[in-house]
């Protein structure tokens with residue numbers, strides 16, 4: 001039977017250290033638990049919100065009618081067959097990358113520094129170094145709210161840059177089958193270390209954030225460069241609203257330097273987007289997603305300052 005925790009303080013639990021109180025946190029051990037948790041949420045009128053490491057989520061303030069559904073380590077199983085790895089979706093990206101490296105398997109170096117779970121990464125089709133996790137995927141297994149298992153080949157997952165079919169479905173990703181290529185373990189290790197060194201230099205590490213906030217837009221990139229460069233050129237580095245600040249280290253990161261609330265971040269996002277629009281005629285889409293008090297998931301750039309915020 002699943003374990004339930006009441007009244008979870010999201011300003012401590014979430015990666016950004018922002019948010020009010022979630023009514024429940026439910027730990028899911030298996031598919032049966034997931035089915036029961038969905039039923040539990042219906043019964044108590046709570047919106048279920050599946051979470052990985054919450055590294056892409058901005059929670060609203062106040063008392064949220066949501067139940068966070070968090071997988072336990074039982075969803076971290078690993079099977080290696082030659083150059084293929086089948087893993088549970090709760091495995092952490094750095095652990096998976098290291099596992100591939102010690103087994104002399106290439107292709108997951110780019111995820112070594114991403115503080116996410118594999119399930120969250122697949123949902124977002126995240127990655128780095130101009131590579132996305134979809135490029136290594138053979139198939140993804142998920143379950144719907146009735147516990148029905150669905151296996152999709154990569155070409156059925158509608159993968160695009162930071163997009164996947166899972167963003168339109170209410171399904172729990174349970175495991176992922178990956179295809180890698182064989183390589184020298186020591187060379188792969190060197191590549192991972194170099195990526196980690198590079199990230200440490202470029203990205204803020206001391207203050208909580210959700211990583212890069214805006215998605216790069218190809219036509220804007222060609223004309224003006226990546227979002228961080230444009231935001232910096234408009235003088236936003238170090239700009240603050242409440243407890244939220246555009247990182248002085250990398251302008252595409254909004255950090256919580258103490259006591260930030262969701263509306264601080266949303267106001268900064270809107271200010272940045274308004275300036276970019278007036279200077280360059282573009283509007284940037286955000287990677288970060290807002291979780292409302294009713295459990296709706298809304299991209300940060302789709303929120304006005306007042307919209308849905310407590």
Ligand SMILES: Cc1cc2nc3c(=O)[nH]c(=O)nc-3n(C[C@H](O)[C@H](O)[C@H](O)COP(=O)(O)OP(=O)(O)OC[C@H]3O[C@@H](n4cnc5c(N)ncnc54)[C@H](O)[C@@H]3O)c2cc1C
Nearest residue numbers: 052053054055056116117119120121123126127173210211
């Ligand atoms: C310091 C920092 C650096 C970052 N660097 C990068 C980077 O280099 N590249 C990159 O792509 N991203 C990066 N990110 C952003 C973030 O890690 C990714 O968006 C990641 O995909 C989110 O994974 P998560 O496990 O934290 O998921 P969460 O943030 O918990 O959830 C994200 C979404 O996935 C859904 N979800 C999570 N698990 C499951 C599951 N098992 N089944 C179904 N749905 C699920 C959730 O419902 C939610 O909608 C960074 C974030 C931080 C804080």
